[in-house]
Amino acid sequence: MKKRWYDYLWIWSIVYFALGFFNILFAWLGMIDFLLPLGFAIFGGNKGFCNHFCGRGQLFAKLGGQLKCSRRRATPRFLTSRGFRYGFLVFFLIMFGNMVFQTYLVGAGAASLRETIKLFWTIRVPWGWTYTAGTVPDWIAQYSFGLYSLMLTSLLIGLIVMVFYKPRSWCAFCPMGTMTQGICRIRAKVTKSQRS
Amino acid sequence: MLSKRLAEVDRARCVACGACAQECPKGAVRIMNGCFARIQEEICVGCGKCARICPAGCIEVKDREGRR
Numbered sequence: 001m002k003k004r005w006y007d008y009l010w011i012w013s014i015v016y017f018a019l020g021f022f023n024i025l026f027a028w029l030g031m032i033d034f035l036l037p038l039g040f041a042i043f044g045g046n047k048g049f050c051n052h053f054c055g056r057g058q059l060f061a062k063l064g065g066q067l068k069c070s071r072r073r074a075t076p077r078f079l080t081s082r083g084f085r086y087g088f089l090v091f092f093l094i095m096f097g098n099m100v101f102q103t104y105l106v107g108a109g110a111a112s113l114r115e116t117i118k119l120f121w122t123i124r125v126p127w128g129w130t131y132t133a134g135t136v137p138d139w140i141a142q143y144s145f146g147l148y149s150l151m152l153t154s155l156l157i158g159l160i161v162m163v164f165y166k167p168r169s170w171c172a173f174c175p176m177g178t179m180t181q182g183i184c185r186i187r188a189k190v191t192k193s194q195r196s
Numbered sequence: 197m198l199s200k201r202l203a204e205v206d207r208a209r210c211v212a213c214g215a216c217a218q219e220c221p222k223g224a225v226r227i228m229n230g231c232f233a234r235i236q237e238e239i240c241v242g243c244g245k246c247a248r249i250c251p252a253g254c255i256e257v258k259d260r261e262g263r264r
Contacts, residue, residue, distance in 0.1 A: 168213060
């Protein structure tokens with residue numbers, strides 16, 4: 001099959017995490033991965049991002065499929081159940097909200113900037129070499145650390161399930177995928193009821 | 197001529213990630229409105245590549261005859 005430019009977006013995924021290792025402010029680029037899927041779902045009524053432009057999904061397919069880093073076992077059924085998927089989405093949104101609140105506290109001067117990233121929402125890892133204090137307002141830096149933590153945590157979870165199960169097992173419960181599919185389902189229902 | 201086997205999607209469990217569509221050598225899989233994958237039965241050759249890649253395990257390869 002002929003390769004298209006967006007079949008190489010797995011490279012972008014690697015570049016993103018590499019950039020965040022040297023300068024945390026590049027973490028803001030991760031907002032593309034949040035806003036684009038929502039844009040596709042809300043305005044286009046499709047999961048075009050998941051289907052074609054998700055660098056992370058492509059990376060898992062590359063590592064797990066072509067490089068054979070996956071055991072390719074069936075994903076446990078509970079991970080693909082609606083309850084778990086929506087539960088994980090709610091958890092993810094709460095953690096995202098918490099991150100935004102921390103950013104607000106730093107911006108309001110009620111908390112100080114923490115130059116660390118948090119893996120799996122619990123383990124603090126020093127990440128201070130990626131930021132020189134005073135370069136930008138503290139809240140911008142705080143948001144960078146928070147977003148990078150979220151992105152790295154989800155990458156690690158994705159890699160773990162990739163190794164144990166199928167290459168793209170993460171896609172079965174990816175919060176963005178769940179949210180955009182939910183939006184698409186609502187849109188499809190609304191369109192259908194409008195036609196009838 | 198149609199193949200003896202073809203893939204079938206459990207729409208309720210499909211997450212519409214599109215992994216199957218990318219894997220299908222015949223381009224027989226379409227993601228419908230971001231809701232679920234749909235197999236174009238007249239194109240599907242029942243190779244099972246989509247079922248093997250599907251992270252949600254919602255694709256099965258069945259006999260065409262048995263379905264009818």
